[in-house]
Amino acid sequence: MVGIAKSWSLGVQPLISPTYGVALRDLLRLEGMKGVTVLAGHGGLDRMVLGVNVMEVPDIADWVKPHDLLVTTGFPLASGGDQRGGAVPFARLVRDLHTRGLAGLGVKLGRYVDTLDPEALALADELDFPVLGLPMALAFDELLRQAYGRLNELTAGVLERIDALHRALTLLVLEGGDLDQIAAEVARVLDLGVLVTSTDGRERAAALPDPLRRRLEEADLLEPGGRFRVERASTRPAPVGDGEVRLQPIVAGGTDLARLVCFSPHRPLSHDDVVAMERAATVAALLVTRQEAVAAVENKYRGDFLRDVFLGRAGDSTYVTEHAASLGWDLDGHMHVVSAELDPMAPDEPPVSGRVRRSWQERFATAWRQVCEGRRPVVPTVDFTAEVVALVPVGEPGPDGASPVDRLVAAVQGDRGGGRRPFSVGVSRLVTSPEQLPEAYLQARRATEVGRRVKGGGSTTRFDDLGVHRLIALVPDPAEARAFAVDVLGELAADTEEAADLRTTLQILLDHNLNVAEAARRQFFHYNTMRYRVSKLERILGPFTTDPHLRLDIAVALQVLQLRT
Template sequence: MVGLAKFEPLGVQQLISPTYGVPLRDLLRLEGMQGTTVLAGHGGLDRMVLGINVMEVPDIADWVKPHDLLVTTGFPLASGEDHRRRTVALTRLIRDLHARELTGLGVKLGRYVDSVDPEVLALADELDFPLLGLPMALAFDDLLRQAYGRIHELTAGVLERIDALHRALTLLVLEGGDLDQIAAEVARVLDLGVLITSTDGRLRASALPEQLRTRLEQADLLEPGGRFRVERASTRPAPVGDGEVRLQPIVAGGTDLARLVCFSPHRPLSRDDVVAMERAATVAALLVTRQEAVAAVENKYRGDFLRDVFLGRAGDRTYVTEHAASLGWDLASPMYVVSAELDPMAADEPPVSGRVRRSWQERFATAWRQVCEGRRPVIPTVDFTAEVVALVPDGDPGPDGSTPVDQLVAAVQGDRGGGRRPFSVGVSRLVTSPDQLPEAYLQARRATEVGRRVSGGGGTTRFDSLGVHRLIALVPDPAEARAFAVDVLGELAGDTEEAADLRSTLQTLLDHNLNVAEAARQLFFHYNTMRYRVNKLERLLGPFTSDPHLRLDIAVALQVLQLRG
């Protein structure tokens, strides 16, 4: 007993890493614990024991660590105390130990403490804090030796399993394995369902049986399109029935690369599982880094070729078609050129660094590439630094009437979870020959620009639907277009609040074919108020209600201001 005091500089007798431990229920089966009775707190017997500490002073709560099993002869509880004061002190001690996440308290009964008051037992039951009655014959040095022997035995087995997993994963990477093989190995060793996703939850590899996938869909953690909702498990485990889902970031060189998602359907993941996930994420980072380096080179090669096609300098039609076929692309079938760009940051958003903006673009391009590569035939997709361009084959509408382009955009958008940014999309006219690709690319870019100006971003605009905006966008000198609007609208083209209000009234009136009553209802004006405004507008602009040519000029001028600003 005297020897125990020599361990006090360590704070507690905790001689192993706090990562591993033994359930208290198993520790009670040790030979040295024979004769121990559970006085209260039976609901906490599955708590983990990471170390043993011996109580020698009443204020021990300041010297314990989480997941200790605290044992005592009872002397610090009995010295100089009457029964009532001892009960109060023991109640306070149990509350303090529970708050510090201790596993339990064992007290030798019979010498210094004969029994434990029912008030104390009730508190231990309420907190599910195990309170043990230790036999008088128990020697603490035997308990320490046997408990740490059992913990070290478990630790050795766990470390061996984790090291074996690490070696197997490293070998897979060295032999050219892919993420699916890594996911399968982690799932086999840990007996878990495993996903490897992009940072915003898009699936990159999977070892997830169909029944587990269904469970995740029912828990609303998997979108219908297959994206894992990383935002719902990013900071803490997500409970699913009796089990849970944990997410481990895959990081290398300070760059956030991907996510390792593990799902246990029947139990919470143990500390050992978490450590194994960390090891697996480290190895996966090597493979993801390699894959992204290869993808960057391939994207540059493909992007350079497609850029040459758009500039009309890639060669004749036969060469372009054959070279595209060598890349797995079919440029002979009818298709649309799609240009997608992230929308500018909102005025109320805090500024971010160029590195963060580039990470947004990389994630955006990856999302498009993953969605497009999942289609048959594979859709050509390249990242042009500030935009993503895809050549989408024409096809039949879906059951809901959506076109192939609509389906791609919806798949990339998902539910906008995982930190995804809003974006605008422009779609060209139908392309029936590679020779038409340069003009189609310009159409898609123009549709993106005009659509963002008209709708404010976040939408899909087709070149064929631009109408008069298409002509306005073709005016090479913005100042000339602005001058036309000022000539037609006069002072209504100003930047004042009154001018903007009158322009809104004018546009609503034109939208309702000069029906004053309908326009008044739309703007919640009294009919006479609307008549007054119409008269004022005619004084400023001329008799537009009776002159169709003037009305046309006014309508175009309003669209110029909307588009050009």
């Protein structure tokens, strides 16, 4: 039997290595390892062994590979090293082998080396690098045969397990299974928590018990809204306590479809776990592709119907309500039409291909669809190529005072992780009957456009909050609105740097009720400079400082230019 110093107790479960290896602890159980004593480094007995190497030269450290178990007769230790003996070289050898990631070192005692240096053994204990005392009768060829036999046996078992998982998942897909069933099967076979998410981390399926979900939340890998922060585990495993989270892309035909997330709370995921994840991701890609093809057809059908409703050509309200009900939509209640569009790229962003832009829109539409379909009652939502439209029922404000629309927008935005793009949202007036939907859709689109111009990107704008901008936006002929601005502002309406500078001064004056001193401070001008500018503006515009009606016209004209340019 194996004798172990310091009464070390062996475990009963062999560990799987990162690359189909076997724990040194398990290797010591082999028949050829009888009589082996663990002299030092007991904390490293769970190191993984991928192969066995024999050391018969002093400079062996230059020729070893990680996860090797190195064995020697002791001759290099007795004959190598410096002139002062073998103790110092042995300590250096222990450190070198540990640095190179070896599983351990076995030395035959009693032939060339009777004892090993205590300081070197103390170093091995400190590094948790196992040093084994090998009996004289141990035959290296028999050790090699048994060790590689055990490794081959383990590898075959792992591959069989992975193939069985692949067959089971494929059968699930062929029998019409869904992503939840795939996640459950992967979780059962690998004994892991599993999530299937969109590319930006929105949950699509899960086999993740509540305790594991809470662990991920505590590790800040799950948002309060449930989105997994894929950006934090996209390039390398994310450690969580004693375990880790790994992420496997689900890809088909060069298209990034989803993410397979596996979480072990107690151990790092092994190489065979990763291989099994890759197989599972391949099968999941088939199912996701099928689901997205079906979703695309359904979305087009629903989108065509809703577009007809917005154009007023879908039929009377009774037919619209009944047909919507067949799609799982309730259009009888009060609601708001919400239009959401991705914001244009910033000037400093590098240009991207049309394919990338389409992927942004698809991810954006998917995010809205998942959030809206998760609400009860279901919120109707469709993708109109360049915008997403949702019909959001009126509801009570949340505990934080947020309206149903605000909660939906916040859920889609999340923390903007996972590569999500900023977007703007427009909200119509209250809709009380299907006949009002066409006008409400125009209001929502107008609110999106005006809100982005006035507030900038990433805004949520309600049509009722547009104020004078609402009136300007409702002018059907943009040329007429522009003509009004030119008539009022004259040369200030020109598209020149000087005119734009004077318009800025004029707007600041109006914003501060013609307080010249305050306007001068806001523009960092001298008071007399601002007085000169006021005089110049009055020569161009007329006596706007004393004529309130002229000031009103000027204020409206400035807003027209802001919206129409």
